[in-house]
Amino acid sequence: MAKVLHGQNTYEEIDxxxxxxxxxxxxxKLQRLFALQGQVALGLTGTLSVFLTLVVALRxxxxxxxxxxxxxxxxxxxxxxxxxxxxxxxxxxxxPDFSQPVSQWSIDGDFLALTRNDELSLHWHDGFSSxxxxxxxxxxxxxxxxxxxxxxxxxxxxETGIYQGSVLxxxxxxxxxxxxxxxxxxxxxxxxxxxxxxxxxVFDVQTxxxxxxxxAYVADQYDQFQGATLLNDDFVAASNHAxxxxxxxxxxxxxxxxxxxxxxxxxxxxxxxxxxxxxxxxPGWPRYESNRWSITTLAEVVATLAYQLSDRADVHLGCYxxxxxxxTTSRTGFSGAGELDDARYLGLMIGARFCF
Amino acid sequence: xxxIVLIVxxxxxxCHVLTPMPIEHGPVRAAPELLAINNEPIEFGRPIPCLDxxxxxxxxxxxxLLWDRRIDRHKFSTNTIDTSLDYIETNGLAHxxxxxxxxxxxxxxxxxxxxxxxxxxxxxxxxxxALGGEAILPGRLIGGDHYNPFTQTVHLYxxxxxxxxxxxxxxxxxxxxxxxxxxxxxxxxxxxxxxxxASRDVMDFLYRRGDRDGIIEANRVxxxxxxxxxxxxxxxxxxxxASPIYYGTVLAGHLNGRLLSRKVDAHLAEYQNALCQ
Numbered sequence: 154m155a156k157v158l159h160g161q162n163t164y165e166e167i168d169x170x171x172x173x174x175x176x177x178x179x180x181x182k183l184q185r186l187f188a189l190q191g192q193v194a195l196g197l198t199g200t201l202s203v204f205l206t207l208v209v210a211l212r213x214x215x216x217x218x219x220x221x222x223x224x225x226x227x228x229x230x231x232x233x234x235x236x237x238x239x240x241x242x243x244x245x246x247x248x249p250d251f252s253q254p255v256s257q258w259s260i261d262g263d264f265l266a267l268t269r270n271d272e273l274s275l276h277w278h279d280g281f282s283s284x285x286x287x288x289x290x291x292x293x294x295x296x297x298x299x300x301x302x303x304x305x306x307x308x309x310x311x312e313t314g315i316y317q318g319s320v321l322x323x324x325x326x327x328x329x330x331x332x333x334x335x336x337x338x339x340x341x342x343x344x345x346x347x348x349x350x351x352x353x354x355v356f357d358v359q360t361x362x363x364x365x366x367x368x369a370y371v372a373d374q375y376d377q378f379q380g381a382t383l384l385n386d387d388f389v390a391a392s393n394h395a396x397x398x399x400x401x402x403x404x405x406x407x408x409x410x411x412x413x414x415x416x417x418x419x420x421x422x423x424x425x426x427x428x429x430x431x432x433x434x435x436p437g438w439p440r441y442e443s444n445r446w447s448i449t450t451l452a453e454v455v456a457t458l459a460y461q462l463s464d465r466a467d468v469h470l471g472c473y474x475x476x477x478x479x480x481t482t483s484r485t486g487f488s489g490a491g492e493l494d495d496a497r498y499l500g501l502m503i504g505a506r507f508c509f
Numbered sequence: 510x511x512x513i514v515l516i517v518x519x520x521x522x523x524c525h526v527l528t529p530m531p532i533e534h535g536p537v538r539a540a541p542e543l544l545a546i547n548n549e550p551i552e553f554g555r556p557i558p559c560l561d562x563x564x565x566x567x568x569x570x571x572x573x574l575l576w577d578r579r580i581d582r583h584k585f586s587t588n589t590i591d592t593s594l595d596y597i598e599t600n601g602l603a604h605x606x607x608x609x610x611x612x613x614x615x616x617x618x619x620x621x622x623x624x625x626x627x628x629x630x631x632x633x634x635x636x637x638x639a640l641g642g643e644a645i646l647p648g649r650l651i652g653g654d655h656y657n658p659f660t661q662t663v664h665l666y667x668x669x670x671x672x673x674x675x676x677x678x679x680x681x682x683x684x685x686x687x688x689x690x691x692x693x694x695x696x697x698x699x700x701x702x703x704x705x706x707a708s709r710d711v712m713d714f715l716y717r718r719g720d721r722d723g724i725i726e727a728n729r730v731x732x733x734x735x736x737x738x739x740x741x742x743x744x745x746x747x748x749x750x751a752s753p754i755y756y757g758t759v760l761a762g763h764l765n766g767r768l769l770s771r772k773v774d775a776h777l778a779e780y781q782n783a784l785c786q
Binding site for chain 1: 783
């Protein structure tokens with residue numbers, strides 16, 4: 154089993170090297186339970202935040218836009234098949250232009266479904282034939298909360314202050330079988346940013362230019378099981394703590410009830426990375442640990458198409474992209490301390506915004 | 510692809526991305542030593558027909574990309590020269606040198622030495638690197654209009670007033686910054702910011718002057734040029750699709766610029782009315 158993967162070593166040899174890292178079934182279950190609790194907590198928090206945002210948005214939407222706007226005649230077919238003009242609230246016909254938000258605060262809650270460039274092909278032998286298993290963490294789910302505050306409602310051709318902050322959390326966990334072995338491949342992403350700058354409205358286009366800081370945490374680990382026994386917690390593990398200074402350009406283009414909201418961020422920073430695992434190409438598989446500092450850059454694109462429910466709420470659908478360079482991954486450190494690589498996330502987001 | 514679709518959708522009606530906004534960070538900061546040696550705001554390179562022809566040929570990809578035969582033309586019309594002088598005068602950029610198809614690394618080294626608004630550690634590291642790049646890769650052959658903040662020099666090879674204004678707007682932007690060295694480094698990591706600031710200032714300059722033809726030209730050239738920066742950045746998110754993304758954003762820029770120009774009179778009237786209020 155797994156001859157290529159394990160080289161000349163037998164399981165007995167592995168066990169003798171790693172005696173302290175073998176846990177009984179109960180510990181494994183407890184660990185999984187804690188991990189599961191974390192996942193559930195994350196999921197619940199995200200679900201709750203987006204749900205609350207949606208509820209508030211829908212409640213606000215149910216209110217008339219503007220009582221002062223005259224009502225509009227609406228034709229209905231009566232029982233005799235003749236059209237009859239009735240009065241109907243104008244809110245859903247007038248299609249007001251929401252190019253300028255009336256409020257200073259806004260909060261967005263979004264679900265994210267992202268793909269990540271993370272895949273490792275393992276070649277192994279099951280005693281009869283060669284097998285290939287692809288470890289990946291390329292379908293990440295999470296949520297993003299984004300909050301903005303303007304010094305005052307933006308006015309035509311005047312630059313006013315704007316502040317923005319967001320938190321993004323996403324993750325993925327997959328299980329793979331290699332003969333009698335099971336592997337858990339876990340990936341985590343957490344990003345927090347805070348920015349300040351200026352916004353302006355010209356030709357009904359709201360643009361913003363912000364500068365700020367961002368923290369990014371990227372981690373992944375491969376855990377090795379045999380049956381229900383955890384052979385190696387963190388067979389290979391990698392984590393990155395990166396801090397960035399960044400610029401962010403944003404724009405909002407509105408047509409009736411629809412708006413395209415896009416932003417582009419770029420920055421540079423320092424990453425403190427940690428990678429640990431086994432030197433599989435050395436006899437006895439000694440454990441390695443690698444700590445590195447590196448200069449890292451980031452690029453982020455967020456683009457959404459929003460449908461305005463009211464002057465205070467919208468729902469939106471869009472795409473999200475994030476690229477972080479010079480980060481360490483478990484993939485590159487599987488058989489020994491590996492090179493730094495890029496972590497790229499790209500996917501869809503759906504959520505709602507509430508202004509207050 | 511989704512992004513491209515979004516951009517194209519946006520472009521369907523033409524949307525203002527480079528909205529007019531003047532650069533007003535503060536007073537222009539110029540080193541007296543630099544002002545003292547800047548007798549002529551614009552200098553021209555001596556025509557060398559074979560070199561200029563080679564440069565024109567080298568610039569064909571850029572001509573195609575921005576769809577303008579005046580890119581890397583290595584010759585200049587009075588329109589480009591007059592527009593540049595007008596911008597320099599309007600914005601008080603007496604310390605800025607415009608080199609039109611001129612190769613002068615030694616003179617630029619003197620400018621680097623005298624540009625004391627930038628701290629010497631920046632000038633003699635990044636500044637020397639930038640100057641070295643200009644000396645080793647001469648724009649007279651390979652083209653590439655650009656602004657060097659360390660020497661406060663605009664290097665022009667294209668006979669397009671909008672591009673001349675854009676490079677001069679970079680000069681205006683950097684001249685109003687207190688931390689020019691850091692701002693220069695930031696360009697290396699997020700150039701879209703600087704490009705956006707410069708192009709928006711050009712739009713404001715043209716709208717204020719009521720220069721209808723200038724606006725149409727700026728829409729036609731600056732939007733695809735901006736698309737090259739946006740496309741380069743977005744390509745980093747999906748390296749396998751970097752080329753389609755890059756050319757997609759450039760095409761979107763072409764489309765958007767041309768659609769905007771169809772409504773130029775309405776936009777001009779709207780902007781000038783807003784200025785009067």
